[in-house]
Amino acid sequence: MSASPSEPSPIDSNAMLRLVVDAAPGLMAYFEAGTMRCRFANQGYANYYGLTPSSVLNKLPWEILGQESWQAIAPHIERCLRGEYVCYTRQARSPQGTQREMEVRLTPHLEQGVLRGAVVQVRDLSLDRAVEQQQRESEERMRKFSEATQEAIVLHRNGLIIDANPALLRMTGYSLDELRGQSVINHLGPEYWLPALEAMNSGKDVSYEVTVRHKDGHLIPMELDARAMPMDQGAQDYRLVVLRDITQRHRDRAQMRFLAHHDALTGLPNRLYLTDQLQQLIASAKLHSTHVSVLCLDLDRFTTINDSLGHQAGDQVLCEVAQRLRSCVRSTDLVARAGSDEFIVVLTGGPTRAETEIITRQVTTLLEMPCHVADQQLVIATSIGIAIFPEDGDSAEALLRNAGAARNLAKDSGRNHHQFYTPELEGRASRMLNQEQLLRxxxxxxxxxxxxxxxxxxxxxxxxxxxxxxxxxxxxxxxxxxxxxxxxxxxxxxxxxxxxxxxxxxxxxxxxxxxxxxxxxxxxxxxxxxxxxxxxxxxxxxxxxxxxxxxxxxxxxxxxxxxxxxxxxxxxxxxxxxxxxxxxxxxxxxxxxxxxxxxxxxxxxxxxxxxxxxxxxxxxxxxxxxxxxxxxxxxxxxxxxxxxxxxxxxxxxxxxxxxxxxxxxxxxxxxxxxxxxxxxxxxxxxxxxxxx
The missing domain is CATH 3.20.20.450 (EAL domain)
Structure with missing residues (x-):
């Protein structure tokens, strides 16, 4: 016969009670009504007063608490001894010397109407109070931050605005009452409605650029950061949206794009932009079998102006030349500053050689008109080289190079006149380079x-x-x-x-x-x-x-x-x-x-x-x-x-x-x-x- 399984030993109810009470939060003790002696205390109660569960037994309340504390709580004890349920809070100093706020519950133990004792439950509220204080301080800090920050903050639920900080109100021109209950989507530029809805429905944290409509109707470029604020299960999440005005950033981007393709002093296109545009004009001229003329201008003895009158006066001269060049060509023509005192004029519309020479003479005449700089009257002389598509080159690089070679010949030939490119100039640059190498x-x-x-x-x-x-x-x-x-x-x-x-x-x-x-x-x-x-x-x-x-x-x-x-x-x-x-x-x-x-x-x-x-x-x-x-x-x-x-x-x-x-x-x-x-x-x- 196999051995029968052993029966489990009976549970010790007192031990289980002790385990449960010791594990319970808070302090707990039981005092006998007649003697006022402690007949039971959990581990927490005993430890709080520097005792053990065994050493605290049979002690009187004032022996445990001290006379001062006993006198303070005696009225509450008397009420409990009359059979009342009592709950009160008091300030107490722990044995370690720290000030604590304690919540005390006194529950009378009655059997057939006879008071047998009282159960004492003590809960330390200090931690809860600290958490509440931290929460209040955190909320106050957040309130002050939302009021002081330059970033706009808006809180919405289901797309409807619940709250907004003063920065948002300043940026948009609305009052908070005007915004509450309004759809967030309706305050964005139309092109952002669909992306905003998709981001909102996804419930994800997102960042992107939008435009926000001001109360007067104009759109403000902003950078948006949206964050979900999870609520209880099943509830619709709130969304916190932070908006930053990036108008200046857009201006800076536009300025950088402009400066990348234009001269900062005169505002004219630079060589990079010029080359790109000239290549496009050549492609169009090839398609329509027309001409494009390139004039390369260099101011004669410009360094003399800088050296004698200063660079500020030289800058004034360059700006004056830029303005005059723009005024003497058509809006479809291109004027660019290619270097220090070098300008390029591109004549479009298929000008012939004769028409190009007429315009060149007009440019020379206009530039020679006196200008007043630094309280002096100056006459601007210029040397001009001319290259024409397709005879003198079929690319932007070739036309600019050949116009420059013609300009150099004009300077070497006495300055203050113009020179058309000729094939004989082809090797001039090479000869100059060779001479430089020989000199070196x-x-x-x-x-x-x-x-x-x-x-x-x-x-x-x-x-x-x-x-x-x-x-x-x-x-x-x-x-x-x-x-x-x-x-x-x-x-x-x-x-x-x-x-x-x-x-x-x-x-x-x-x-x-x-x-x-x-x-x-x-x-x-x-x-x-x-x-x-x-x-x-x-x-x-x-x-x-x-x-x-x-x-x-x-x-x-x-x-x-x-x-x-x-x-x-x-x-x-x-x-x-x-x-x-x-x-x-x-x-x-x-x-x-x-x-x-x-x-x-x-x-x-x-x-x-x-x-x-x-x-x-x-x-x-x-x-x-x-x-x-x-x-x-x-x-x-x-x-x-x-x-x-x-x-x-x-x-x-x-x-x-x-x-x-x-x-x-x-x-x-x-x-x-x-x-x-x-x-x-x-x-x-x-x-x-x-x-x-």
Whole structure:
């Protein structure tokens, strides 16, 4: 026989009661009516007063609570002993010293009308009160936040507005009473009704851009964040919607799109937009077999305006040019600013070559009309290159490139006129690039040499110095004079390296001649106008003089009149620094520029070099003689020396001596010579003079 399953042991009811009561929330105890002694307490009650369930038994209430607390609750106890159900709250200090708010329930235990005892139930309300206080504070914070925030907040249910914060009312112009009960959808732009309904029905959190209708009817672009606020099961969720006005963001986007395709100063389309539009115009012209003309304009000597009047004046000129160009073409034509002072005009409507030339002349005439800038009247001259589709190119890139090549030819041919593109210009850009590369190689490999032309005094024919003249050893053409490559080097930013080499080489050569016992006469070096705008020119000159050992007074630097006329603060600072260094300054080709007593007086100039154009006919021309005499007298009154350039005959030499010009140079004395030839010439010349 198999063993019968064992019967479960009977449940201990007292143990179960103890377990249930200990697990119940709150404090619980039972006091006997007659003796007032504690006959039962759960774990929580005993622990609260620092006791155990066994040690609390048989204690009197005041032994557990203390006399002060007992006196406070005695009236409530008396009511319970009369058979009343009592509930009250009181402030009590726990054994740990914290102030607590307690809810006490006293339930009388009656058997057949006889009071046997009382059940005491105590619940600590402090946590509930703290939670309620936090909730009130949170609600107050949210209320203040919703009132203070610049973001609009609206609460709706089933799409009907329930509440909104002041920011929404300010943005939309409505009052809260006007909005309550209104459909949220009806206040959006029509194009957003369907997306908003779909988002609302989905119950999901969403973010997107909308437009909200103001009370006066205009639409406000806004960014919307909608969040579901779940309610009890089965109830329709509330939705909290936060709206931010993004009007400025839209304006910024529009401005960025505009600036991406337009010039910020003039408001004209830029090169990027121009190229795109020109390509579209070419595609249309191909379809209809018509022409498109491209005019590439460049303002002549625009840097002079910037340098003399300032960049603000230059900006005014650019804006004036932009306005004039827009006014002289049709609305269907395109005007763009492609660079610093470069403008492009695209003529549409199939203009012929003759019609294009007429419009170009009109543009030139309009631009030449005087304009007032910085209290001065200016005349704007421009060089224009023209390329026509389809003859001169079948793409935007080709037309712009060829119009630019024609413009460059117009500038090189004297400026202030226009030039049509011709096939002969095709290789011009390549030739220019090749020349630039050759010059760069010459700089890197030392492909230059100096020739020296002597200066002598007119009163005793004594040697007075040398002018160093640079030559380029061209790989195909041999020696090339500076007139052929210096302007090109300046335009390509190469002149600084060349000038620095010339300066060092001339100083070294002069010092070497002096070491050989030859006359200690100065050497003159021509410097580009760009060099005087460099803040470190004086320092570099000082370094070269120190390294070569040439005394500063034996170095003369020559500059042009235009450099002084266009001088800025940096040029003036450089000239003063060179003067303090002891280097003398000479104005080259004097009389061909903007001669002015003002700048001669203002700047530390030591010498004027009279241009050869006044010397050529000086022996026969009374007018030229009068000009030279005036220059000499003016120079003497300012304590300046004069040098006549290009003296080729004895008659010229004698006439200059009669007019008081102190120094001369030219083929009558000697041509420019290589260094060794110049050394030999000095030796012979000095011996010849000693023999006289």
């Amino acid at each position: 190689q010459a700089i890197a490999l030392g492909g230059f040499e100096l020739h020296y032309q002597p200066l002598v005094r007119t009163d005793n024919s004594a040697l007075a110095g040398f002018e160093a003249l640079v030559r380029w050893r061209h790989p195909q053409r041999g020696l090339v004079s500076p007139e052929e490559f210096v302007p090109f080097a300046e335009s390509r930013g190469l002149i600084t390296a060349i000038d620095r080499w010339v300066l060092r080489q001339a100083c070294s050569q002069a010092r070497a001649w002096h070491a050989l016992g030859l006359p200690r006469v100065p050497v003159a070096v021509n410097m580009s106008a760009l060099e005087f705008r460099h803040h470190n020119l004086a320092a570099e000159v000082a370094t070269v003089l120190a390294e070569t050992g040439l005394p500063p007074q034996l170095l003369h630097l020559e500059l042009t009149e235009s450099t002084l006329m266009q001088s800025d603060v940096q040029v003036q600072h450089t000239l003063r620094a060179l003067q303090q260094l002891g280097v003398e300054l000479a104005i080259d080709d004097f009389g061909t520029g903007y001669s002015s007593l003002a700048y001669l007086k203002r700047h530390p100039i030591h010498q004027l070099k009279i241009d050869r154009s006044f010397v050529n006919d000086i022996a026969e021309s009374d007018d030229d003689a009068a000009i030279v005499k005036a220059i000499v007298q003016m120079a003497h009154s300012l304590r300046l020396h004069t040098v006549a350039e290009g003296v080729e005959t004895a008659a010229q030499f004698d006439r200059l001596r009669e007019l008081g010009c102190e120094l001369v140079q030219g083929f009558h004395i000697a041509p420019p010579m290589a260094a060794e030839e110049a050394r030999q010439w000095q030796t012979k010349y000095c011996h010849a003079r000693q023999a006289q």
